Amino acid sequence: MDILISSIVAGLLIGMALALVALGLTIIFGVMDIVNFAHGEFLMIGMYTGLFTAQSTGMDPLLTLPLAALVGFLLGVLCYAGFVRFLLRGPMVAQLLGTFGLMLLLRNIALLIFGSEDRALHHGILVGKSFDVGMEIILPATKLAAAGLSILAFGAVWLFMKKTRIGKALTATALNRQAASYMGIPAERMNALAWGIGVSSVTIAGALLVNFWSVNPYVGLLFTMIAFAIVALGGFGSVPGALFAGLVVGLITEIPGFWDFLTLAFSAEWMENVPMTSFKYMWVYVAYFVIMVVRPRGLFGWKY
Amino acid sequence: MDKMLLEIENLVVKYGGLPVLQGVCLAVKTGETVCVLGSNGAGKSTLLRAVMGSQRATAGKIIFEEEEIQGSRTEYIVRKGIVYVPEGKMLFGPLPVEENLLLGAYILRDEKAVARNLEFVYGLFPRLLERRNQPASTLSGGEQQMVAIGRGLMSNPRLLMLDEPSLGLAPLLVDEVLSTVHSLKRQGMTILLVEQSVREALDLADRGYVLQTGRITGQGTGSELLQSDIFRSAFLGI
Numbered sequence: 293m294d295i296l297i298s299s300i301v302a303g304l305l306i307g308m309a310l311a312l313v314a315l316g317l318t319i320i321f322g323v324m325d326i327v328n329f330a331h332g333e334f335l336m337i338g339m340y341t342g343l344f345t346a347q348s349t350g351m352d353p354l355l356t357l358p359l360a361a362l363v364g365f366l367l368g369v370l371c372y373a374g375f376v377r378f379l380l381r382g383p384m385v386a387q388l389l390g391t392f393g394l395m396l397l398l399r400n401i402a403l404l405i406f407g408s409e410d411r412a413l414h415h416g417i418l419v420g421k422s423f424d425v426g427m428e429i430i431l432p433a434t435k436l437a438a439a440g441l442s443i444l445a446f447g448a449v450w451l452f453m454k455k456t457r458i459g460k461a462l463t464a465t466a467l468n469r470q471a472a473s474y475m476g477i478p479a480e481r482m483n484a485l486a487w488g489i490g491v492s493s494v495t496i497a498g499a500l501l502v503n504f505w506s507v508n509p510y511v512g513l514l515f516t517m518i519a520f521a522i523v524a525l526g527g528f529g530s531v532p533g534a535l536f537a538g539l540v541v542g543l544i545t546e547i548p549g550f551w552d553f554l555t556l557a558f559s560a561e562w563m564e565n566v567p568m569t570s571f572k573y574m575w576v577y578v579a580y581f582v583i584m585v586v587r588p589r590g591l592f593g594w595k596y
Numbered sequence: 597m598d599k600m601l602l603e604i605e606n607l608v609v610k611y612g613g614l615p616v617l618q619g620v621c622l623a624v625k626t627g628e629t630v631c632v633l634g635s636n637g638a639g640k641s642t643l644l645r646a647v648m649g650s651q652r653a654t655a656g657k658i659i660f661e662e663e664e665i666q667g668s669r670t671e672y673i674v675r676k677g678i679v680y681v682p683e684g685k686m687l688f689g690p691l692p693v694e695e696n697l698l699l700g701a702y703i704l705r706d707e708k709a710v711a712r713n714l715e716f717v718y719g720l721f722p723r724l725l726e727r728r729n730q731p732a733s734t735l736s737g738g739e740q741q742m743v744a745i746g747r748g749l750m751s752n753p754r755l756l757m758l759d760e761p762s763l764g765l766a767p768l769l770v771d772e773v774l775s776t777v778h779s780l781k782r783q784g785m786t787i788l789l790v791e792q793s794v795r796e797a798l799d800l801a802d803r804g805y806v807l808q809t810g811r812i813t814g815q816g817t818g819s820e821l822l823q824s825d826i827f828r829s830a831f832l833g834i
């Protein structure tokens with residue numbers, strides 16, 4: 293039983309960080325109906341930003357978050373103004389291929405600068421520490437902090453969208469771009485803002501994840517796929533949906549550890565050669581396909 | 597003579613090479629209520645969208661308060677004081693009624709003015725006050741039209757353009773919506789109205805234009821139009 297509880301706890305913790313990873317994707321999609329294949333590459337950039345800032349300044353990795361957020365915001369606005377804006381004039385397929393190209397570009401720039409090796413953080417107040425909360429549940433401090441700060445960042449973005457004048461204008465643009473422009477809401481600036489916020493939330497997530505996840509130029513793909521699954525599960529463009537689906541996906545990826553435990557407990561021979569953890573991302577896509585078949589608009593329906 | 601608020605000169609709009617407006621001329625003076633009549637597909641909505649800058653014109657001029665606004669961005673045109681209440685309402689469906697109204701006041705920074713306008717809109721449509729916290733999409737068609745008009749009024753427009761506000765409403769609600777337009781007119785609002793309910797629109801308006809397949813084929817006061825041959829053949833089938 294304990295291993296189940298600890299799987300659930302681990303799943304929820306990672307799920308909170310994954311929700312933040314997906315948040316930016318859902319915001320960008322919600323505001324301008326564009327699927328950003330380079331999403332995971334922005335996460336990679338956030339990870340490198342956190343890693344190198346921490347290593348070169350000796351700062352604690354957690355203190356690099358504001359910098360990661362700033363880098364992400366500027367990068368997002370720049371990508372929109374210098375590239376994505378032009379894609380919007382073309383057909384849908386131009387947008388797909390365009391952000392796909394952006395993904396390849398960013399990945400190869402990273403490869404050129406950083407090389408292909410894995411890099412990990414080895415210092416920081418939280419790195420390597422953990423809390424034993426009893427019942428055999430051990431919480432690694434880095435994951436706990438990443439989860440907590442993810443929720444905080446997620447909540448901040450959500451409040452911004454709900455409560456501020458600009459955030460409401462962004463929400464209105466996501467709901468009905470044409471109508472929003474008739475209210476005098478500047479559509480171009482809202483697009484740039486969506487890219488700024490979307491990319492900055494994923495670079496924050498990157499700077500949090502790098503505390504316990506090593507980074508290389510290829511790390512983005514896995515997270516792009518996970519973020520796609522989360523956004524599809526939670527409903528395209530839905531912010532609360534991203535949180536909920538992030539937690540679901542976190543649970544799905546961690547609970548197979550529990551099945552390994554079952555394998556051992558029942559010493560089922562046929563299961564022994566198939567460690568379930570190595571399939572943990574498969575379950576995410578199984579869930580994704582089930583939802584797409586049963587409820588194609590996602591658990592939370594269409595936009596908010 | 598009153599000052600011209602909006603002047604449209606020889607406006608041409610094409611959709612993929614196909615001309616939809618073929619040299620439309622139209623003018624609205626300050627304080628006037630002008631209606632544009634025309635059957636389905638005549639180009640009425642296209643005309644209003646061109647004024648808003650959400651539909652690009654191929655040729656012609658659009659002048660608002662002596663400034664050429666053709667080619668400007670929609671947000672600039674809204675700030676100049678033109679508000680468009682679109683065909684089909686285009687509400688922010690999942691958001692509460694009040695949030696919809698407040699978004700209409702996006703360009704106003706003065707919170708007191710926003711509060712005053714909100715009170716004015718609730719005075720105009722008391723039903724919206726009852727439903728202020730309800731998602732706009734859950735309202736009836738008539739109530740949604742009230743939200744759309746109310747949202748348009750929230751930014752103190754100098755010109756209110758209404759695109760078929762009575763479309764799809766039950767006769768009783770048509771009267772209600774149009775009588776609200778009437779009371780706005782009495783309060784001095786300048787209104788450009790597109791309608792298919794011909795008689796009601798002519799009762800309401802000071803002047804009318806007839807738009808047929810992208811051309812203005814007639815204009816005049818309500819009684820002038822009702823007597824003109826072209827109008828009678830186009831709309832009354834006489």
Ligand SMILES: Nc1ncnc2c1ncn2[C@@H]1O[C@H](COP(=O)(O)OP(=O)(O)OP(=O)(O)O)[C@@H](O)[C@H]1O
Nearest residue numbers: 611616634635636637638639640641642643683792
């Ligand atoms: N986005 C578009 N692309 C191509 N053609 C369009 C587009 N919008 C409108 N049209 C065409 O332009 C013509 C005029 O359309 P418009 O919507 O302005 O007519 P309308 O007078 O408002 O009609 P209704 O009374 O049905 O609202 C129609 O023939 C329509 O099919």
Ligand SMILES: [Mg+2]
Nearest residue numbers: 640641642683
């Ligand atoms: Mg129309």
